[in-house]
Amino acid sequence: MSYSNLSKMNFEVSEEQKNFLEQVDSACTSIRDHESKCYLEERANDRIVPEFGKIGMLGCPISKKYGGLGYDVLTYMLALERIGKEGNSLRTFFSAHISIGQMVLQNWADEDQKRKYLPNTTSGKSIMAFALTEPTAGSDPASMTTKFEENGDNFILNGKKHWVGNGTIAKVITTYARGPDRRISAFIIDTDSKGFHAEEMKDKVGLLTVKNAEINFENCVVPKKNLLGTKGKGLSIAYSALIDGRLSVAAGAVGVMNDCLEESIKHSQKREQHGALLAKKQLIQEHLTSII
Ligand SMILES: Cc1cc2nc3c(=O)[nH]c(=O)nc-3n(C[C@H](O)[C@H](O)[C@H](O)COP(=O)(O)OP(=O)(O)OC[C@H]3O[C@@H](n4cnc5c(N)ncnc54)[C@H](O)[C@@H]3O)c2cc1C
Structure with a gap:
Protein backbone atom coordinates (compact mmCIF):
# COMPACT_ATOMS: atom_id res chain seq x y z
CA MET A 1 0.00 0.00 0.00
CA LYS A 125 0.62 3.71 40.59
CA SER A 126 3.60 5.05 38.73
CA ILE A 127 3.67 7.97 36.27
CA MET A 128 6.23 8.16 33.48
CA ALA A 129 8.34 10.90 31.89
CA PHE A 130 10.98 11.34 29.19
CA ALA A 131 14.16 13.30 29.92
CA LEU A 132 16.10 14.16 26.77
CA THR A 133 16.37 17.97 26.51
CA GLU A 134 19.23 19.81 28.20
CA PRO A 135 19.79 23.53 28.75
CA THR A 136 22.28 23.58 25.85
CA ALA A 137 20.81 20.70 23.78
CA GLY A 138 17.21 21.33 22.66
CA SER A 139 16.37 20.74 19.01
CA ASP A 140 19.87 19.22 18.66
CA PRO A 141 19.83 16.39 21.23
CA ALA A 142 22.90 14.84 19.58
CA SER A 143 24.91 17.61 21.27
CA MET A 144 23.91 16.48 24.77
CA THR A 145 26.52 16.63 27.52
CA THR A 146 24.97 14.36 30.18
CA LYS A 147 27.52 11.58 30.69
CA PHE A 148 27.62 8.04 31.96
CA GLU A 149 30.45 5.80 33.02
CA GLU A 150 30.52 2.20 34.18
CA ASN A 151 31.25 1.19 37.74
CA GLY A 152 30.90 -2.54 38.49
CA ASP A 153 27.23 -3.51 38.16
CA ASN A 154 26.11 0.09 37.73
CA PHE A 155 26.21 3.07 35.43
CA ILE A 156 26.94 6.44 37.01
CA LEU A 157 25.17 9.41 35.38
CA ASN A 158 26.09 13.08 35.65
CA GLY A 159 24.38 15.99 33.93
CA LYS A 160 21.27 18.12 33.69
CA LYS A 161 17.97 17.74 31.79
CA HIS A 162 15.15 20.26 31.67
CA TRP A 163 11.56 20.81 30.50
CA VAL A 164 10.71 17.23 31.52
CA GLY A 165 6.90 16.93 31.40
CA ASN A 166 5.48 15.06 34.45
CA GLY A 167 9.05 15.26 35.80
CA THR A 168 7.99 16.32 39.29
CA ILE A 169 5.64 13.36 39.79
CA ALA A 170 7.16 10.60 37.67
CA LYS A 171 8.42 7.49 39.42
CA VAL A 172 10.04 6.13 36.26
CA ILE A 173 11.71 8.05 33.45
CA THR A 174 13.83 7.23 30.45
CA THR A 175 16.91 9.33 29.94
CA TYR A 176 19.82 9.57 27.52
CA ALA A 177 23.53 10.07 28.19
CA ARG A 178 26.88 9.96 26.44
CA GLY A 179 29.44 7.26 27.24
CA PRO A 180 33.25 7.47 27.32
CA ASP A 181 33.27 6.48 23.59
CA ARG A 182 30.96 9.52 22.99
CA ARG A 183 28.07 7.31 21.85
CA ILE A 184 24.66 7.92 23.42
CA SER A 185 22.79 5.24 25.39
CA ALA A 186 19.29 5.11 26.88
CA PHE A 187 18.45 4.24 30.49
CA ILE A 188 15.41 3.51 32.65
CA ILE A 189 15.66 5.50 35.87
CA ASP A 190 13.76 4.96 39.11
CA THR A 191 13.34 8.49 40.39
CA ASP A 192 14.11 7.40 43.95
CA SER A 193 17.64 6.46 42.81
CA LYS A 194 20.60 7.89 44.69
CA GLY A 195 21.83 11.04 42.96
CA PHE A 196 18.52 11.86 41.19
CA HIS A 197 17.05 15.31 41.86
CA ALA A 198 13.96 16.86 40.21
CA GLU A 199 12.76 20.42 40.71
CA GLU A 200 9.69 22.13 39.26
CA MET A 201 10.30 24.74 36.54
CA LYS A 202 8.10 27.63 37.61
CA ASP A 203 6.63 30.72 35.88
CA LYS A 204 5.59 28.99 32.66
CA VAL A 205 3.35 31.00 30.33
CA GLY A 206 1.12 28.05 29.40
CA LEU A 207 0.37 24.35 30.05
CA LEU A 208 -0.21 25.31 33.66
CA THR A 209 -1.75 22.09 35.00
CA VAL A 210 1.11 19.90 33.84
CA LYS A 211 4.42 20.35 35.62
CA ASN A 212 7.84 20.36 33.98
CA ALA A 213 11.00 19.59 35.88
CA GLU A 214 14.66 20.34 35.75
CA ILE A 215 16.49 17.14 36.58
CA ASN A 216 20.01 16.85 37.95
CA PHE A 217 21.96 13.62 37.87
CA GLU A 218 24.71 13.88 40.46
CA ASN A 219 26.62 10.60 40.42
CA CYS A 220 23.22 8.97 39.91
CA VAL A 221 23.47 5.20 40.34
CA VAL A 222 21.67 3.18 37.66
CA PRO A 223 21.85 -0.65 37.68
CA LYS A 224 23.26 -2.13 34.47
CA LYS A 225 20.04 -4.06 33.95
CA ASN A 226 18.35 -0.67 33.39
CA LEU A 227 20.17 -0.06 30.11
CA LEU A 228 17.40 0.41 27.53
CA GLY A 229 18.03 -1.21 24.15
CA THR A 230 21.55 -1.63 22.80
CA LYS A 231 24.42 0.34 24.32
CA GLY A 232 25.34 3.25 22.03
CA LYS A 233 21.97 3.25 20.20
CA GLY A 234 20.13 5.55 22.59
CA LEU A 235 19.61 8.36 20.12
CA SER A 236 17.52 6.09 17.84
CA ILE A 237 15.32 5.32 20.85
CA ALA A 238 14.96 9.03 21.65
CA TYR A 239 14.10 9.89 18.04
CA VAL A 256 -8.14 22.08 20.52
CA MET A 257 -9.25 23.39 17.10
CA ASN A 258 -12.60 21.58 17.34
CA ASP A 259 -13.15 23.05 20.78
CA CYS A 260 -12.33 26.57 19.52
CA LEU A 261 -14.81 26.13 16.68
CA GLU A 262 -17.60 24.83 18.95
CA GLU A 263 -17.09 27.57 21.54
CA SER A 264 -16.94 30.29 18.86
CA ILE A 265 -20.17 29.08 17.26
CA LYS A 266 -21.91 28.88 20.66
CA HIS A 267 -20.81 32.41 21.57
CA SER A 268 -21.76 33.87 18.19
CA GLN A 269 -25.25 32.36 18.53
CA LYS A 270 -25.78 34.00 21.94
CA ARG A 271 -24.07 37.39 21.68
CA GLU A 272 -25.91 40.31 20.09
CA GLN A 273 -24.20 43.50 18.88
CA HIS A 274 -25.50 46.26 16.59
CA GLY A 275 -28.99 44.78 16.83
CA ALA A 276 -28.23 41.22 15.70
CA LEU A 277 -26.48 38.03 16.75
CA LEU A 278 -22.77 37.90 15.94
CA ALA A 279 -23.56 34.70 13.99
CA LYS A 280 -25.57 36.81 11.51
CA LYS A 281 -22.58 39.03 10.61
CA GLN A 282 -20.87 38.10 7.37
CA LEU A 283 -17.38 38.80 8.70
CA ILE A 284 -17.96 36.53 11.75
CA GLN A 285 -19.29 33.82 9.43
CA GLU A 286 -16.13 34.15 7.36
CA HIS A 287 -13.96 33.81 10.50
CA LEU A 288 -15.89 30.68 11.53
CA THR A 289 -15.60 29.04 8.12
CA SER A 290 -11.88 29.80 8.07
CA ILE A 291 -11.52 27.69 11.26
CA ILE A 292 -13.18 24.80 9.38
C1 LIG B 1 6.07 22.81 27.40
C2 LIG B 1 7.26 22.00 27.03
C3 LIG B 1 7.31 20.65 27.34
C4 LIG B 1 8.43 19.90 27.03
N1 LIG B 1 8.49 18.58 27.41
C5 LIG B 1 9.65 17.91 27.26
C6 LIG B 1 9.79 16.58 27.79
O1 LIG B 1 8.86 16.00 28.36
N2 LIG B 1 10.99 15.97 27.67
C7 LIG B 1 12.05 16.57 27.04
O2 LIG B 1 13.11 15.95 26.97
N3 LIG B 1 11.94 17.81 26.50
C8 LIG B 1 10.78 18.49 26.61
N4 LIG B 1 10.65 19.76 26.10
C9 LIG B 1 11.78 20.35 25.41
C10 LIG B 1 11.56 20.48 23.91
O3 LIG B 1 11.69 19.24 23.31
C11 LIG B 1 12.56 21.52 23.43
O4 LIG B 1 12.09 22.78 23.88
C12 LIG B 1 12.72 21.51 21.95
O5 LIG B 1 13.48 20.39 21.58
C13 LIG B 1 13.38 22.79 21.44
O6 LIG B 1 14.56 23.03 22.14
P1 LIG B 1 14.89 24.48 22.71
O7 LIG B 1 13.70 24.95 23.49
O8 LIG B 1 16.19 24.39 23.42
O9 LIG B 1 15.00 25.41 21.44
P2 LIG B 1 16.26 25.61 20.49
O10 LIG B 1 16.83 24.28 20.11
O11 LIG B 1 17.18 26.59 21.12
O12 LIG B 1 15.58 26.25 19.23
C14 LIG B 1 15.15 27.63 19.22
C15 LIG B 1 14.47 27.92 17.91
O13 LIG B 1 15.41 27.75 16.84
C16 LIG B 1 14.86 26.88 15.86
N5 LIG B 1 15.94 26.09 15.27
C17 LIG B 1 16.80 25.25 15.90
N6 LIG B 1 17.63 24.68 15.01
C18 LIG B 1 17.31 25.17 13.80
C19 LIG B 1 17.80 24.95 12.47
N7 LIG B 1 18.79 24.09 12.23
N8 LIG B 1 17.22 25.63 11.46
C20 LIG B 1 16.20 26.50 11.69
N9 LIG B 1 15.68 26.74 12.91
C21 LIG B 1 16.22 26.08 13.95
C22 LIG B 1 13.88 25.99 16.60
O14 LIG B 1 12.87 25.48 15.75
C23 LIG B 1 13.30 26.98 17.61
O15 LIG B 1 12.26 27.73 17.04
C24 LIG B 1 9.52 20.51 26.37
C25 LIG B 1 9.46 21.87 26.02
C26 LIG B 1 8.36 22.61 26.35
C27 LIG B 1 8.33 24.08 26.00
Whole structure:
Protein backbone atom coordinates (compact mmCIF):
# COMPACT_ATOMS: atom_id res chain seq x y z
CA MET A 1 0.00 0.00 0.00
CA SER A 2 1.24 3.46 -0.84
CA TYR A 3 1.62 5.64 2.25
CA SER A 4 0.11 8.54 0.32
CA ASN A 5 -3.14 6.68 -0.38
CA LEU A 6 -5.09 7.70 2.72
CA SER A 7 -8.38 6.74 1.07
CA LYS A 8 -7.49 3.09 1.74
CA MET A 9 -6.98 3.62 5.46
CA ASN A 10 -9.77 2.40 7.69
CA PHE A 11 -10.85 5.09 10.15
CA GLU A 12 -13.92 3.19 11.35
CA VAL A 13 -14.10 2.15 14.98
CA SER A 14 -15.81 -0.91 16.41
CA GLU A 15 -18.63 -0.80 18.99
CA GLU A 16 -16.08 -1.65 21.69
CA GLN A 17 -13.79 1.22 20.64
CA LYS A 18 -16.79 3.54 20.45
CA ASN A 19 -17.75 2.60 24.02
CA PHE A 20 -14.24 3.33 25.19
CA LEU A 21 -14.23 6.73 23.45
CA GLU A 22 -17.54 7.53 25.14
CA GLN A 23 -15.91 6.75 28.48
CA VAL A 24 -13.04 9.10 27.59
CA ASP A 25 -15.62 11.76 26.73
CA SER A 26 -17.33 11.30 30.13
CA ALA A 27 -14.01 11.43 32.01
CA CYS A 28 -13.11 14.66 30.17
CA THR A 29 -16.47 16.21 30.96
CA SER A 30 -16.20 15.18 34.61
CA ILE A 31 -12.89 16.95 35.14
CA ARG A 32 -13.51 20.02 32.94
CA ASP A 33 -14.37 22.42 35.80
CA HIS A 34 -11.55 21.12 37.98
CA GLU A 35 -9.06 21.44 35.10
CA SER A 36 -10.11 25.09 34.59
CA LYS A 37 -9.79 25.78 38.33
CA CYS A 38 -6.34 24.14 38.52
CA TYR A 39 -5.27 26.10 35.43
CA LEU A 40 -6.21 29.41 37.05
CA GLU A 41 -4.43 28.35 40.25
CA GLU A 42 -1.43 27.06 38.25
CA ARG A 43 -1.42 23.68 39.96
CA ALA A 44 -1.30 20.09 38.77
CA ASN A 45 -4.70 18.50 38.23
CA ASP A 46 -4.86 15.79 40.91
CA ARG A 47 -7.99 14.19 39.39
CA ILE A 48 -6.38 13.05 36.13
CA VAL A 49 -4.94 9.81 37.48
CA PRO A 50 -8.03 8.64 39.43
CA GLU A 51 -10.58 9.62 36.75
CA PHE A 52 -8.71 8.34 33.71
CA GLY A 53 -7.31 5.38 35.66
CA LYS A 54 -10.87 4.10 36.18
CA ILE A 55 -11.43 3.69 32.44
CA GLY A 56 -7.98 2.30 31.60
CA MET A 57 -6.83 5.41 29.69
CA LEU A 58 -3.52 5.41 31.60
CA GLY A 59 -2.48 2.39 29.52
CA CYS A 60 -4.65 2.86 26.42
CA PRO A 61 -2.21 1.61 23.72
CA ILE A 62 -0.19 -0.66 26.03
CA SER A 63 -0.49 -4.42 25.66
CA LYS A 64 -3.06 -6.22 27.84
CA LYS A 65 -0.16 -8.39 28.98
CA TYR A 66 1.09 -5.40 31.01
CA GLY A 67 -2.31 -4.20 32.23
CA GLY A 68 -3.06 -1.87 29.30
CA LEU A 69 -6.12 -1.85 27.06
CA GLY A 70 -4.12 -2.91 24.01
CA TYR A 71 -5.79 -0.40 21.69
CA ASP A 72 -4.38 0.54 18.30
CA VAL A 73 -2.90 3.92 17.37
CA LEU A 74 -6.17 5.13 15.82
CA THR A 75 -8.15 4.59 19.04
CA TYR A 76 -5.41 6.19 21.13
CA MET A 77 -5.28 9.23 18.81
CA LEU A 78 -9.08 9.61 18.84
CA ALA A 79 -8.91 9.55 22.65
CA LEU A 80 -6.18 12.21 22.60
CA GLU A 81 -8.20 14.30 20.16
CA ARG A 82 -11.08 14.31 22.67
CA ILE A 83 -8.71 15.02 25.56
CA GLY A 84 -7.25 17.90 23.53
CA LYS A 85 -10.64 19.62 23.73
CA GLU A 86 -9.92 20.12 27.44
CA GLY A 87 -6.69 21.94 26.58
CA ASN A 88 -3.08 21.17 25.83
CA SER A 89 -2.13 20.78 29.50
CA LEU A 90 -4.30 17.72 29.96
CA ARG A 91 -3.16 16.23 26.66
CA THR A 92 0.49 16.86 27.59
CA PHE A 93 0.08 14.71 30.70
CA PHE A 94 -0.85 11.77 28.46
CA SER A 95 1.84 12.51 25.86
CA ALA A 96 4.49 12.41 28.58
CA HIS A 97 3.08 9.39 30.43
CA ILE A 98 2.14 7.28 27.40
CA SER A 99 3.59 8.45 24.05
CA ILE A 100 7.10 9.36 25.18
CA GLY A 101 6.82 7.35 28.42
CA GLN A 102 5.28 3.88 28.35
CA MET A 103 5.55 3.46 24.58
CA VAL A 104 9.32 3.83 24.78
CA LEU A 105 9.36 0.83 27.13
CA GLN A 106 6.81 -1.10 25.08
CA ASN A 107 8.90 -0.58 21.92
CA TRP A 108 12.43 -0.94 23.29
CA ALA A 109 12.58 -2.57 26.74
CA ASP A 110 13.38 -6.25 27.24
CA GLU A 111 10.75 -8.59 28.68
CA ASP A 112 12.04 -8.33 32.28
CA GLN A 113 12.02 -4.53 32.12
CA LYS A 114 8.50 -4.47 30.66
CA ARG A 115 7.21 -6.81 33.37
CA LYS A 116 8.91 -4.81 36.08
CA TYR A 117 7.83 -1.31 35.01
CA LEU A 118 4.77 -1.30 32.75
CA PRO A 119 2.03 -2.79 35.01
CA ASN A 120 2.50 -0.07 37.65
CA THR A 121 2.29 2.60 34.96
CA THR A 122 -0.90 1.24 33.36
CA SER A 123 -2.58 1.10 36.78
CA GLY A 124 -1.49 4.66 37.56
CA LYS A 125 0.62 3.71 40.59
CA SER A 126 3.60 5.05 38.73
CA ILE A 127 3.67 7.97 36.27
CA MET A 128 6.23 8.16 33.48
CA ALA A 129 8.34 10.90 31.89
CA PHE A 130 10.98 11.34 29.19
CA ALA A 131 14.16 13.30 29.92
CA LEU A 132 16.10 14.16 26.77
CA THR A 133 16.37 17.97 26.51
CA GLU A 134 19.23 19.81 28.20
CA PRO A 135 19.79 23.53 28.75
CA THR A 136 22.28 23.58 25.85
CA ALA A 137 20.81 20.70 23.78
CA GLY A 138 17.21 21.33 22.66
CA SER A 139 16.37 20.74 19.01
CA ASP A 140 19.87 19.22 18.66
CA PRO A 141 19.83 16.39 21.23
CA ALA A 142 22.90 14.84 19.58
CA SER A 143 24.91 17.61 21.27
CA MET A 144 23.91 16.48 24.77
CA THR A 145 26.52 16.63 27.52
CA THR A 146 24.97 14.36 30.18
CA LYS A 147 27.52 11.58 30.69
CA PHE A 148 27.62 8.04 31.96
CA GLU A 149 30.45 5.80 33.02
CA GLU A 150 30.52 2.20 34.18
CA ASN A 151 31.25 1.19 37.74
CA GLY A 152 30.90 -2.54 38.49
CA ASP A 153 27.23 -3.51 38.16
CA ASN A 154 26.11 0.09 37.73
CA PHE A 155 26.21 3.07 35.43
CA ILE A 156 26.94 6.44 37.01
CA LEU A 157 25.17 9.41 35.38
CA ASN A 158 26.09 13.08 35.65
CA GLY A 159 24.38 15.99 33.93
CA LYS A 160 21.27 18.12 33.69
CA LYS A 161 17.97 17.74 31.79
CA HIS A 162 15.15 20.26 31.67
CA TRP A 163 11.56 20.81 30.50
CA VAL A 164 10.71 17.23 31.52
CA GLY A 165 6.90 16.93 31.40
CA ASN A 166 5.48 15.06 34.45
CA GLY A 167 9.05 15.26 35.80
CA THR A 168 7.99 16.32 39.29
CA ILE A 169 5.64 13.36 39.79
CA ALA A 170 7.16 10.60 37.67
CA LYS A 171 8.42 7.49 39.42
CA VAL A 172 10.04 6.13 36.26
CA ILE A 173 11.71 8.05 33.45
CA THR A 174 13.83 7.23 30.45
CA THR A 175 16.91 9.33 29.94
CA TYR A 176 19.82 9.57 27.52
CA ALA A 177 23.53 10.07 28.19
CA ARG A 178 26.88 9.96 26.44
CA GLY A 179 29.44 7.26 27.24
CA PRO A 180 33.25 7.47 27.32
CA ASP A 181 33.27 6.48 23.59
CA ARG A 182 30.96 9.52 22.99
CA ARG A 183 28.07 7.31 21.85
CA ILE A 184 24.66 7.92 23.42
CA SER A 185 22.79 5.24 25.39
CA ALA A 186 19.29 5.11 26.88
CA PHE A 187 18.45 4.24 30.49
CA ILE A 188 15.41 3.51 32.65
CA ILE A 189 15.66 5.50 35.87
CA ASP A 190 13.76 4.96 39.11
CA THR A 191 13.34 8.49 40.39
CA ASP A 192 14.11 7.40 43.95
CA SER A 193 17.64 6.46 42.81
CA LYS A 194 20.60 7.89 44.69
CA GLY A 195 21.83 11.04 42.96
CA PHE A 196 18.52 11.86 41.19
CA HIS A 197 17.05 15.31 41.86
CA ALA A 198 13.96 16.86 40.21
CA GLU A 199 12.76 20.42 40.71
CA GLU A 200 9.69 22.13 39.26
CA MET A 201 10.30 24.74 36.54
CA LYS A 202 8.10 27.63 37.61
CA ASP A 203 6.63 30.72 35.88
CA LYS A 204 5.59 28.99 32.66
CA VAL A 205 3.35 31.00 30.33
CA GLY A 206 1.12 28.05 29.40
CA LEU A 207 0.37 24.35 30.05
CA LEU A 208 -0.21 25.31 33.66
CA THR A 209 -1.75 22.09 35.00
CA VAL A 210 1.11 19.90 33.84
CA LYS A 211 4.42 20.35 35.62
CA ASN A 212 7.84 20.36 33.98
CA ALA A 213 11.00 19.59 35.88
CA GLU A 214 14.66 20.34 35.75
CA ILE A 215 16.49 17.14 36.58
CA ASN A 216 20.01 16.85 37.95
CA PHE A 217 21.96 13.62 37.87
CA GLU A 218 24.71 13.88 40.46
CA ASN A 219 26.62 10.60 40.42
CA CYS A 220 23.22 8.97 39.91
CA VAL A 221 23.47 5.20 40.34
CA VAL A 222 21.67 3.18 37.66
CA PRO A 223 21.85 -0.65 37.68
CA LYS A 224 23.26 -2.13 34.47
CA LYS A 225 20.04 -4.06 33.95
CA ASN A 226 18.35 -0.67 33.39
CA LEU A 227 20.17 -0.06 30.11
CA LEU A 228 17.40 0.41 27.53
CA GLY A 229 18.03 -1.21 24.15
CA THR A 230 21.55 -1.63 22.80
CA LYS A 231 24.42 0.34 24.32
CA GLY A 232 25.34 3.25 22.03
CA LYS A 233 21.97 3.25 20.20
CA GLY A 234 20.13 5.55 22.59
CA LEU A 235 19.61 8.36 20.12
CA SER A 236 17.52 6.09 17.84
CA ILE A 237 15.32 5.32 20.85
CA ALA A 238 14.96 9.03 21.65
CA TYR A 239 14.10 9.89 18.04
CA SER A 240 11.47 7.14 17.83
CA ALA A 241 9.92 8.50 21.05
CA LEU A 242 9.83 11.99 19.54
CA ILE A 243 7.89 10.65 16.53
CA ASP A 244 5.27 9.11 18.85
CA GLY A 245 5.24 12.33 20.86
CA ARG A 246 4.62 14.51 17.81
CA LEU A 247 1.68 12.34 16.73
CA SER A 248 0.10 12.80 20.16
CA VAL A 249 0.58 16.59 19.98
CA ALA A 250 -1.03 16.66 16.51
CA ALA A 251 -4.05 14.61 17.66
CA GLY A 252 -4.50 16.90 20.67
CA ALA A 253 -4.25 19.97 18.43
CA VAL A 254 -7.19 18.70 16.32
CA GLY A 255 -9.20 18.55 19.57
CA VAL A 256 -8.14 22.08 20.52
CA MET A 257 -9.25 23.39 17.10
CA ASN A 258 -12.60 21.58 17.34
CA ASP A 259 -13.15 23.05 20.78
CA CYS A 260 -12.33 26.57 19.52
CA LEU A 261 -14.81 26.13 16.68
CA GLU A 262 -17.60 24.83 18.95
CA GLU A 263 -17.09 27.57 21.54
CA SER A 264 -16.94 30.29 18.86
CA ILE A 265 -20.17 29.08 17.26
CA LYS A 266 -21.91 28.88 20.66
CA HIS A 267 -20.81 32.41 21.57
CA SER A 268 -21.76 33.87 18.19
CA GLN A 269 -25.25 32.36 18.53
CA LYS A 270 -25.78 34.00 21.94
CA ARG A 271 -24.07 37.39 21.68
CA GLU A 272 -25.91 40.31 20.09
CA GLN A 273 -24.20 43.50 18.88
CA HIS A 274 -25.50 46.26 16.59
CA GLY A 275 -28.99 44.78 16.83
CA ALA A 276 -28.23 41.22 15.70
CA LEU A 277 -26.48 38.03 16.75
CA LEU A 278 -22.77 37.90 15.94
CA ALA A 279 -23.56 34.70 13.99
CA LYS A 280 -25.57 36.81 11.51
CA LYS A 281 -22.58 39.03 10.61
CA GLN A 282 -20.87 38.10 7.37
CA LEU A 283 -17.38 38.80 8.70
CA ILE A 284 -17.96 36.53 11.75
CA GLN A 285 -19.29 33.82 9.43
CA GLU A 286 -16.13 34.15 7.36
CA HIS A 287 -13.96 33.81 10.50
CA LEU A 288 -15.89 30.68 11.53
CA THR A 289 -15.60 29.04 8.12
CA SER A 290 -11.88 29.80 8.07
CA ILE A 291 -11.52 27.69 11.26
CA ILE A 292 -13.18 24.80 9.38
C1 LIG B 1 6.07 22.81 27.40
C2 LIG B 1 7.26 22.00 27.03
C3 LIG B 1 7.31 20.65 27.34
C4 LIG B 1 8.43 19.90 27.03
N1 LIG B 1 8.49 18.58 27.41
C5 LIG B 1 9.65 17.91 27.26
C6 LIG B 1 9.79 16.58 27.79
O1 LIG B 1 8.86 16.00 28.36
N2 LIG B 1 10.99 15.97 27.67
C7 LIG B 1 12.05 16.57 27.04
O2 LIG B 1 13.11 15.95 26.97
N3 LIG B 1 11.94 17.81 26.50
C8 LIG B 1 10.78 18.49 26.61
N4 LIG B 1 10.65 19.76 26.10
C9 LIG B 1 11.78 20.35 25.41
C10 LIG B 1 11.56 20.48 23.91
O3 LIG B 1 11.69 19.24 23.31
C11 LIG B 1 12.56 21.52 23.43
O4 LIG B 1 12.09 22.78 23.88
C12 LIG B 1 12.72 21.51 21.95
O5 LIG B 1 13.48 20.39 21.58
C13 LIG B 1 13.38 22.79 21.44
O6 LIG B 1 14.56 23.03 22.14
P1 LIG B 1 14.89 24.48 22.71
O7 LIG B 1 13.70 24.95 23.49
O8 LIG B 1 16.19 24.39 23.42
O9 LIG B 1 15.00 25.41 21.44
P2 LIG B 1 16.26 25.61 20.49
O10 LIG B 1 16.83 24.28 20.11
O11 LIG B 1 17.18 26.59 21.12
O12 LIG B 1 15.58 26.25 19.23
C14 LIG B 1 15.15 27.63 19.22
C15 LIG B 1 14.47 27.92 17.91
O13 LIG B 1 15.41 27.75 16.84
C16 LIG B 1 14.86 26.88 15.86
N5 LIG B 1 15.94 26.09 15.27
C17 LIG B 1 16.80 25.25 15.90
N6 LIG B 1 17.63 24.68 15.01
C18 LIG B 1 17.31 25.17 13.80
C19 LIG B 1 17.80 24.95 12.47
N7 LIG B 1 18.79 24.09 12.23
N8 LIG B 1 17.22 25.63 11.46
C20 LIG B 1 16.20 26.50 11.69
N9 LIG B 1 15.68 26.74 12.91
C21 LIG B 1 16.22 26.08 13.95
C22 LIG B 1 13.88 25.99 16.60
O14 LIG B 1 12.87 25.48 15.75
C23 LIG B 1 13.30 26.98 17.61
O15 LIG B 1 12.26 27.73 17.04
C24 LIG B 1 9.52 20.51 26.37
C25 LIG B 1 9.46 21.87 26.02
C26 LIG B 1 8.36 22.61 26.35
C27 LIG B 1 8.33 24.08 26.00
